[in-house]
Amino acid sequence: MSNAHNAGFTGYLQRDLLLAYRRRGEAASPLIFFLLVATLVPLGVSPEAGRLEPLAPGIIWVMALLATLLSTEGLFASDYQDGSLEQMIIAPQLLAMPVLGKVTAHWLVTGLPLTLVSPIIGIMLSLPSDGFIPMMASLALGTGCLSLVGAVGAALTVSLRKGGLLLSLLVVPLYMPVIIFGSATVQAGIDGLNWFAPLAILGAMLATAVALCPLAIAGALRLVSSN
């Protein structure tokens, strides 16, 4: 039994990674978006390091959130269109496992690259050097939460043609705890405080999301695709 579940997880993980590799251009767009919006901030606010510095933790987190949100829309869309989602649902395994595989793949192609690129944006927005490690740590955990929660919204709106805007309306309110503790981790690091505490809460959120979100996603996919 458990082997079959693992196969569902790794199978969909590998499949989605391969698909993302074949469509590299598409997978890179959240990253480019992340960098692009970072250039807008000095243009819109001020190029002075002194004015960018206090805003940097919050802005980096807001942009990471938006970049993840942009990419979640397509999480189940192509599978829904070509019918492979139907197959996934009627397969005898627990639906939560392939779902978790897909979301993990999504994190590996969006959340992880965002985390790795974030030091560049940190430099661009003159983030103090003490903030870099907390930023990367919080982004790594936080984007995982964002992918999981965003996938619930993506599953609910999968059958709608113009689901993108609706998806953001559904999901952004649920994102708020993540952004609070994410930017607080960075800020605590800059202020020389103990940034492990907010990071630990982010970790707890991720653990909860890993446990609950796949079930919600599976339920949502069943509901929406049955009609």
Add this chain to the structure above:
Amino acid sequence: MGSGRDWTWFHRLGSPRWFYETTGRWLPLLWAVTLALLVVGLVWGLLYAPQDAKQGNSFRIIYLHVPVSFLALAGYYIMAIAGAVGLIWKMKLSYMVMKSAAPLGAALTFLALFTGAVWGKPTWGTYWVWDARITSMLILLFLYLGVLALQYAFHSQDTGNKASAMLALVGTVNIPIIYKSVDWWYTLHQPATIKLTSAPSMHPDMFKPLLVMILAMYCFYALVLILNTRVEILQRERKTGWVRDLARQADTGPDNQ
């Protein structure tokens, strides 16, 4: 109730017709109680309650703000529970209740924010403060709007019901987390000059009208929820015989014999 496990009441509860007819009998009483409580509570609170030592007369907004906020939050749980009952027991009626609760809750959340803002101006000198409770209320409004938007996004009403019930459930799990996070965030950033925590003890003369208003809002909520659900029932059951009989009785058209 002959045997110990008599579930007929449960299934009867799920019957739209039974709901429509039973609530129809109780509605006049509920109307009377709601309107009476609202009028008594408002007049008592606005004109007879003593004024607050620090806030003066502006504190009278509490008689609207607090009851409305209570119901705005409780309404989300009522909506989510109705949705969950629909998902689990596939009960048509509970989807109708959920659908009626969404716009009602959104309107009450808006009112809570509005009365809070108007109260804020004379008390703290500004309409908007990023206080923990206000921020949580704003997020609650967005959660309601999400449920409403999802409900109407689908062509099939059935899918819309199921999807928004699911979203309401996800939101319910999240609300405590959101509230705790926002609370923590606020203590981190709390400006020292603004203290919003209200007085721990209230004078009984001030408290009694508040209690009346809270009771009035609960009745109001029940009343409007029932009224909206009855409309839902009429629209969904329009093909059935008993609704057609109702329409025939109410019909005052030209060629009705």
Add this chain to the structure above:
Amino acid sequence: MSMQFESFQQAWDMAGHGPYVWTAVLVSVFVLCWLMQRPLVQHRKSLNSIAVQMRREKMRQATNPEEHS
């Protein structure tokens, strides 16, 4: 318990806080009334539309009776 204001003018003004209090009250009362009257109007409308539909069905049946058995 006693009346807090001596005149209508005083109750309206509420020592300078009147505009805030009465704005909150008026908007709230308006929204609450709107919430109450909306289902009442819809209730009547849906009954009417069902009645109209039934009348139309009856007319159709009267004009060509072989359509329905």
